[in-house]
Amino acid sequence: MNAFNSRQEVPEKEKWNLNDIYPSLEEWEQDYDKIEKLTEELHKFDGKIDDGNDLYDYLHKEEIVESLFGKVFVFAKLSGDIDTRETLAQSLTEKASQLGVKISAATSFFTPFLLGLDKSTLESFLREDSRLDYFKDDLYDAFRYKEHVLSKEKEELLSQLGETLSSPSRTFGMINNADIKFGEVTDEDGNKKELTRGMYSKLMEDEDRSKREEAYKAYYVPYVQLKNSIASTLSSAIKNNVTLSKVRSYPSALEKSLFGKKIPKEVYMNLIQTTKDNLKSMYQYTELRKETLGVEELKQYDLGVPLVTGVKEDIPYEEAYETMLDALAPLGKDYIEVLKEMKNARYIDVRETPGKRSGAFNLGLYGIHPFILLNHQDDINSLFTLAHEMGHAMHSHYSNKHQPQITAGYTIFVAEVASTVNEVLLINYLLKNAKSEEYRKYLLNHFMDQFKGTFFTQVMFAEFEMKTHERAENGESLNAEAFSELYEKLFQEYNGDALVMQEESKYGWARIPHFYRPFYVYQYATGFAAAISIANKILSGDEEVLENYLAFLKSGSSDYPIELLKKTGVDLTSPEPIKDALSLFAELVDEFSKL
Structure with a gap:
């Protein structure tokens, strides 16, 4: 590296x-x-x-x-x-x-x-x-x-009143980013040191279970301590949203959020109901985790550790780019040529250097070209991040090239489709070319975990948002106890009985910044499901879907997002795309358990 x-x-x-x-x-x-x-x-x-x-x-x-x-x-x-x-x-x-x-x-x-x-x-x-x-x-x-x-x-x-109404979100931001002090963990030399967010995500993947447990408990210390204060900010944010919806004569806070992009309410309801009707494979996945890790009781700090170890390999940037080009070949010659040009013309900032912004993003500038920021680490995660961000970049490139300025930008609702199609094509290519059974298992594990985070977790969050807003609309109280009781119930419902709840688990609601941007997270899940449906059809050789998908990438915001997706053959007002995504997850779990 x-x-x-x-x-x-x-x-x-x-x-x-x-x-x-x-x-x-x-x-x-x-x-x-x-x-x-x-x-x-x-x-x-x-x-x-x-x-x-x-x-x-x-x-x-x-x-x-x-x-x-x-x-x-x-x-x-x-x-x-x-x-x-x-x-x-x-x-x-x-x-x-x-x-x-x-x-x-x-x-x-x-x-x-x-x-x-x-x-x-x-x-x-x-x-x-x-x-x-x-x-x-x-x-x-x-x-x-x-x-x-x-x-x-x-x-x-x-x-x-704008500033006053956004106060709960700002207050939570200050608590969560500036004021929070996590508990302590033990370093390699046996010394105690304060946990940081960066350390936490690494420790959740540590093979040493006692380290994971220690980090998990340390991470939740401030959220449990501040549960009443954070409940107050979240409750205020929800009530403000509900009040504004009433003042502006919307039937509900949910419908106010969906109005702008003309998203029918059944898209939201469909997503939750279809997922809840098909949670069996998710329960099998948690059983599989418990079995593979060989633990008597599966706890929340066991959900992030890889199930396959010892097969990580270095993937230098040049090799990662070539692998991505090979994986995305089904999208056609023009798509690949543009990707090559983006690399050669220096649209991408690749390396992590001191002071550089963390993470990764694509920023499409109309009349110029997309700019892609990476912090490439020469590993499998960086390969997937590369494919993901270049999906966004290609969406920006095509929309900016084929649309006038007024309709060139695309909405959040469709944004994750282009990036996830690339990831599905990449995982398919890697699985097809896996050098060993162990590496194939490693890839399956990677994709299952990504699926859980991008789909199941976001649907659970979406239901939590819907239910808390409904309670506010009905005049029911929203306090730390009410939030914790609801969150714990949903967490158990989405993960199954193989997962043993801990006291800390029910305070998960207290750490989610997205809850201050109401009815936003469901779009990760709908975008993910739409992308899986499109990618699978492209892989099956469906030329019409490929043609329609490339037309979708060129369409920016020239129509409402639901209509744009319908042109690719994905109708999110029906349960079918959600069912297709869930059946793919079931296949992944099934294959992993057989291996």
């Missing part, structure tokens, strides 16, 4: 080239000044849009500002991600963020203005200027919110 002490040591070809956005800081500054001037011009439209021509001028100018701001912000962000300690990059990001606030303030009048129009007035504007055809779908989509918008005075009041 390559360990780099500084960015200078990393080969040039493994660093992204930010000159593709701005060859110099002077050019960044020029665009920054240009946006400031244009933002002032946007502000002057407030109260001055009287006809179709005015409306077009405003929207056209706003799109130019958005495009330029995208470049300015992304350049600043990516410069900072290279080394988070670098003060110049930090000041650029700060400046860009302040500019974003100015743009928001200058354009904040527009939505209330638009929704204050009669439909007939909007239609007359559209007739007056044919150039508005480009913006038509977006205008009508915004107009859907009309029945959920309040009077101007009430809207202003709500906007002033």
